Amino acid sequence: MARGQLRIYLGAAPGVGKTYAMLAEARRRAERGTDVVVGLVETHGRPRTAALLDGLEVLPRVTRTHRGADLTELDVPAVLRRRPDVVLVDELAHTNAPGGRHTKRWRDVEEILDAGIDVVSTVNVQHLESVNDVVENITGVPQRETVPDEVVRGAAQVELVDMAPEALRRRMAHGNVYTPERVDAALSNYFRVGNLTALRELALLWVAGKVDEQLDRYRAEHGIGGTWEARERIVVALTGGPEGETLLRRATRIAARSRGADLLAVHVTRGDALRAARPRDLARQREIVEGLGGTFHQVVGDDVPHALLDFARAVNATQLVLGVSRRGRFAQVLRPGIGATTTALSGTIDVHLVTHEQVGRGVRGPVRDRGLSARRRAAGFAVAAGGLPLLTVGLVSARPAVSLPSDILFFLGAVVGVALVGGMWPALVTAVAGFLLLNWFFTPPLHRFTVAEQENLIALAVFVLVAVGVSMVVDAAARRSREAAKLGGEAGLLATLAGNVLRGERALDTLLGRMRETFALTSVTLLERDPDDGWRIVATVGGRPCTTPGEGDTEIPAGDGLTLVVRGRPLPAGDRRVLEAFAVQAAGALRQRRLEAEAERARPLEAADRMRTALLNAVSHDLRTPLASAKAAVDSLATTSVAWTPDERAELLDTARQSLDRLDRLVANLLDMSRLQAGVLGIAARPIALDEAVPRALDDIGRDDIGDTRDAVTVRLDPRLPEVSADPALLERVLVNVISNALRHGPPGEPVLVTAGAIQDRVELRIADRGPGVPAADRERIFLPFQRLGDRDNHGGVGLGLALARGLTEAMGGELLPEDTPGGGLTMIVALPVAAS
Secondary structure: OOOOOOEEEEEOOOOOHHHHHHHHHHHHHHHHHOOEEEEOOOOOEEEEEEEHHOOOEEEEEEEEEOEEHHHEOOOOHHHHHHHHEEEOOOOOOOEEEOOOOOHHHHHHHHHHHOHHHHHHEEEHHEEEEEHHHHHHHHHHHOOOOOEEHHHHHHOOEEEEOOOOOOHHHHHHHOOOOOHHHHHHHHHOOOOHHHHHHHHHHHHHHHHHHHHHHHHHHHHHHOOOOOOOOOOEEEEOOOOOOHHHHHHHHHHHHHHOOOOOOOEEEEEEEEEOOOOOHHHHHHHHHHHHHHHHHOOEEEEEEOOOHHHHHHHHHHHHOEEEEEOOOOOOOOHHHHHOOOOHHHHHHHOOOOEEEEEEOOOOOOOOOOOOOOOOOOHHHHHHHHHHHHHHHHHHHHHOOOOOOOOOOOOOOHHHHHHHHHHHHHHHHHHHHHHHHHHHHHHHOOOOOOOOOOOOHHHHHHHHHHHHHHHHHHHHHHHHHHHHHHHHHHHHHHHHHHHHHHHHHHHHOOOHHHHHHHHHHHHHOOEEEEEEEEEOOOEEEEEEEEEEOOOOOOOOOEEEEEEEOEEEEEEEOOOOOOHHHHHHHHHHHHHHHHHHHHHHHHHHHHHHHHHHHHHHHHHHOOOOOOHHHHHHHHHHHHHHHHHOOOOOOHHHHHHHHHHHHHHHHHHHHHHHHOOOOOOOOEEEOOOOOOOOHHHHHHHHHHHHHHHHOOOOOOOOEEEEEOOOOOOOOOHHHHHHHHHHHHHHHHHHHHHOOOOEEEEEEEEEEEEEEEEOOOOOOOOOOHHHHHHHHOOOOOOOOOOOOOHHHHHHHHHHHHHOOOOOEEOOOOOOEEEEEEEEEOOOO
């Protein structure tokens, strides 16, 4: 069964018209005869959006109760039973109410897509995981609902729904987005022009990245190697030498002049390199590149100009920055150099040759054998073809001053020189040609291929043997040098790859992506064999993926039913070692990803188990202590062997009462916490004044074991404060827990200060103490059940007070936040929504 296709409308902010565009698309498809149903659409009371639902089939939602409220969610089984061609599912990043098949709506969508049904959905840029923290820094508002970027990037179509900030603010002012009472607060906070402009830029850049991926895939699938200048990309070639920093600064200035240009640095590790780059220098230059906002890449290639241009064309680069050759002028006359060759072959890519301080200083470090490339063999044959005739003419003209043994030594030197230049085969040809020339011109009888004296024959034979031996030794040394250089390049590549993973990049995607760019491949796919459905794609990068191992040019088993398949060009057998390392790492990355997913699923169970263990440990002590005190007091009162005075009897009764009150509060907290976690806590919110709720909470605290609160708590409330929307009983429980906690931690003689103020659409009640405070790193832990951080007495309760207070506050639509008290201590902020007038 073919997987369904996902279409997403991406917006920069709420209110730009994503849902409207989605419904308009649905109506167009329905008019063309497509079977379209509405799985879930949130109109938010906008009449123009709701009008587009007319005529479309709307599936009923499933209702779930959470924290006393009835919530409606997408009915996935109903969608699967109906099996339409297309289903509309709004708000992809939404978190489902507990009790459903999945915790997140995007997982519902994945299940629908797996069933072969197309889905059209919506999401705002602030809900993408990769920019979630950036949005919070810009707007100051945390986004608790997110969707992984790969889910959105995996969509067949992503359409940006854009609107200028001023136009969106006008829509809001006209009441087309929010109700009138919410407009002023929204415009002065989240929907400021600066915020909307930054969010718009984030959305445009994210969609541009998605478009780049689609363009790369299209070019790879259609075999397009030329550069399409759709976007400026600057590639700077690094050798690891000291000129690298100069090149990076120049490339950065070029990228800065081309606004939005990408900066990519690449280092080519080659088998016939004149020198090897020092890892320390490359690591420093890599840090510079990443600090400038660019990316570092490493590729393997024997021909540096071709490797650079292959990489530049693969990333659709428009400009290439290289350093001027460090070799002297004479060396550049003999051989053009990388810069000149790259410029000649660059085609439509602009090449910048940058001067630097190292020009003319030569290549750093000892010159090493360059291996046995075709160019080197050709040079060896050229030296032999030109050198042997010149040597012969010179030696003939020097007769009789130069004897035959000297002639043989000169020809032997020529063979050694050709072997050093071109390797074994040019040297063997030179040895045979030298033998013939010595026989014809220098061995009596002259000008005949005969040898009269046995001594001369032995000398010529020794000459040939020595020449062959020298050429073989030079050839073997060259091959070993080339293999060592290639192994060094492979080691550097694997070290770079490991560094990418250690730096926190997405392991599996990084591995496949680096493999594709390193070997200039079209696509790299990791396949897994399914006993029932055959091969299935686990991960892929590049163009059209391979669905079976036979479709690729090279396949590498990765173990556990996994196979790595590459498409683009057949790879030589010598590269299989690196490919096998990639395959093993990819299999390990896949296992790691699956283990993380399993750990994520097991985390709620682990938390529940910890909660149950902590509850049993706490209850075993904290329920027993007040129960034992009450029982001891009652037993003492019931004894007939002791005559209690009225004062002693009153003291025992007071002890029993306080212990039972404490036990009652403990049981009530446990029951409320269990109701909160089960989502069955009933809430009856109504308008209530804080100057009524706070005194009732203080009276309740005054009756418990903390004692009288009249001198311990200072209340400063403005009677003109607006009423808040809250459940009176639950609000009293919140205030009792928070104020009691402040009294327990404050020093004697320092009263707890209770103040309040209205901020836009909410009222903040502040309870400040002068106690030791809580470090910033531990502030979230104080809201965990069974935590007693900083208590002077760890036997005073199970630690449910603040956990329950936060849960009750959030259930009423508010927040409970800690912050430092100026001058020392901790302030708890109870923020509640203003009651609707």
